[in-house]
Amino acid sequence: MIGAGMGALAAAARLAVAGHRVTVYERTDTYGGAVRRFERDGFAFDTGPGLLPLPAVWRDLFLKTGKEPLEDLVELVQVDPSSRHLFADGTGVAVPNASRAGVVSALDEALGAGVGQRWGDFLVRAREAWDRTRRPLLEEPLWPNWQVLAEREPYPAVPHKRLLRTRRATTLAEVADRELRDDRLKALLTGHSLAHGLDPRTTPASAAVLPYLEHAFGTWYVRGGVRELARAVYERCVRRRVEFVFGAEVTGITVKDGRAAGVELADGTVADADHxxxxxxxxxxxxxxxxxxxxxxxxxxxxxxxxxxxxxLALKGAREAGAAHRTVVHAPDAEAELDHLANPGGDAFPVPTVTVLRPDDPALRPDDAHESAVVWATLPAETEADPAHAGILLDAAAQAIPALRDRLLWHEVRTPEHNSAETGARYGAVPAPSLAAGDGALLHPANSTRLPGLYRVGGWSHPGGGLPHAGMSGAMVAGLVVEGPEFRGST
Structure with a gap:
């Protein structure tokens, strides 16, 4: 196995339980791929994902690979509110976790009567798209006739009273313009696509499943940081006798009789393998x-x-009572942000949508008189980090963290180059989840390849990026190795 990312770990544990001898060769000195931790002066931070959607994927892994369930090994905490949003017009709203009625009520109260109902109606339609795509996109290997997924828009058409007919949105931006009709709701929807690096103007309407997934299954935090999930999965692999070789760079895949037969390492070592x-x-x-x-x-x-x-961010002073775990500070100029994402370059760096994570977790701070926080924003993959960009993010984050500049002891800047060094991804890019429609532009290559015996796992293969998707890709690859091409997914 090449790489010790979360998808690889998920596949390794399942394959080991199925009786395979598994060796993982990892170029760096640790496991988890992008799911890492940075520590300094008693502060600790997740440098990759800070929240866990759809934890059932990882619960299933632990159920299938041993007697200890996930909750015996890590503490999962449901985040409520799911998120707090600060909009460009100065209004804000705290969105409850996994409650449609609660979300509708909160939006109506904060943004005006009827606003919440429009979002609630949108979630109902998003559920239709989810029901139509969940199995082929997340639970089964990619169909050979994947063009069916690429051409068919699963997001339902919406009746238009004036036109006396239904009208089908083809992009997420069209959903926002036609159905939400409120700049704050548009920002709420756009924020979900931006979190995955997707421009809603070109992203298919099927991306409505992204906010629906979070709404339906809740937002969770792993006590001690999401790195604790990676640790638990790694330790499960070790207990199932998966062997890990760190600091081992794979420089080639050997081929014998027309199929993958092993790997060659940078030191010249060749390790034979059946898969x-x-x-x-x-x-x-x-x-x-x-x-x-x-x-x-x-x-x-x-x-x-x-x-x-x-x-x-290392902050002095205690986290104030009632602070939200996650706050999204929406961009003051949404179009400028999207234009920059679509066409990087030029002199201007617009103020982006900024996500601020403030976990109330003693494991991440030296004592209760301090706080650790993480601030991040989506950038075009080709962007070269500039010190001024960090200042822009800090100014935006100050809307979410009272007296931020006065409390700031120090801050560490993590650029795309850090992610590239740790994961090997070009430009430090973070893969998006697979989505239907859009001519297949957001589908990912199948887990099996044209070279027999070679399989792809993780965010750059089906079903795409994100912690739930990594776990699902591991399950699919294990199924393909154990059962062969006839494997059709979990039941």
Whole structure:
């Protein structure tokens, strides 16, 4: 197995339980891929995902690979409110976790009568899109006739009273303009796409499943940080006798009799294998094989994925009572932000939508007289970090953290280059989840490849990026290895 990302760990644990001898070769000195931790002066921070959506994926992994359930190994805390939003017009709202009625009521109270109902109606339609795409996109290997997913928009058409007919949105921006009709609700929806580096003007309407997934299954935090989830999965692998070799760079995949037969390491060592599973950037995988892995009619690896600029903040003073775990400070000029995301370059760096994470977790601070916080924003993958960009993010975050500048002891800047060094992703890009429609632009290549015995796992393969998707990709790869091409997914 190449790489110790979360998808690879999920596959390794399942394969080991199925009786396979599994060895994981990881280029860096630790496991988890982008799910890492930074520590300094008694402060600790998640440098990758800070929240866990759809924890059932990881519960299933622990159920299938041993007697100890996930909750015996890590503490999961449901985050409520799910998020607090500060809009450009000065209004704000705290969105309850996993309660449609609560969300409708909160939006009506904060933004005006009828606003919440429009969002609630949108969530009902988003559920239809979820029901239509959940199994083929998340629970089954990618269909050979994936074009059906690419061409068919699962988000339902909406009746238009004046036109006396239904009208189908093709992009998320059209959903926002036609159905939400409120700049704050538009920002709420756009924020979900921006979190995955997606421009709503070109992202298919099927992306409505992103806010629905969070609404329906809740937002969770792992006590001690999401890195604790990676630790638990790694330890489960070790208990199932998965062998890990860190500091081992794979420089090639060996081929024998027309199928993958092992890996070659930078020191010249060759390790034979019946199957090779790769959790790496697609460009690197192509170099390792030096042969085409996808044929005519296959989904091809693309240049998908935006990057993130992240600030780790060490703050003096206790976190105030009632502070939200997650606050989203929406961009003052939404169009300028999207234009920059779509067309990087130029001199201007617009104030982006900024997410502020403030976990109330003693494990992440030296004592109760201090606080650790994480601030991040989506950037075009090609952006070169500038010190001024950190200042822009700090100014935005000050809307969410009282007296931020006075409380700031120090901050650490995490650029896309850090992510690139740790995960090998080009430009430090973070892969988006797979989405239906849009001519397949947001589908990811299948887990199996045209080279027999070689499989792809993790965010750059089906079903795409994100912690739940990584766990699902691991389950699919394990199924394909154990059962062969006839594997059709979990039941």
């Amino acid at each position: 090779v599973v790769a959790d790496v950037d697609p460009a690197l995988l192509a170099r390792l094989t030096d042969r085409p892995l996808d044929g005519t009619g296959d989904v091809r690896p693309g240049e998908r994925g935006a990057a993130r600029l992240t600030l780790l």
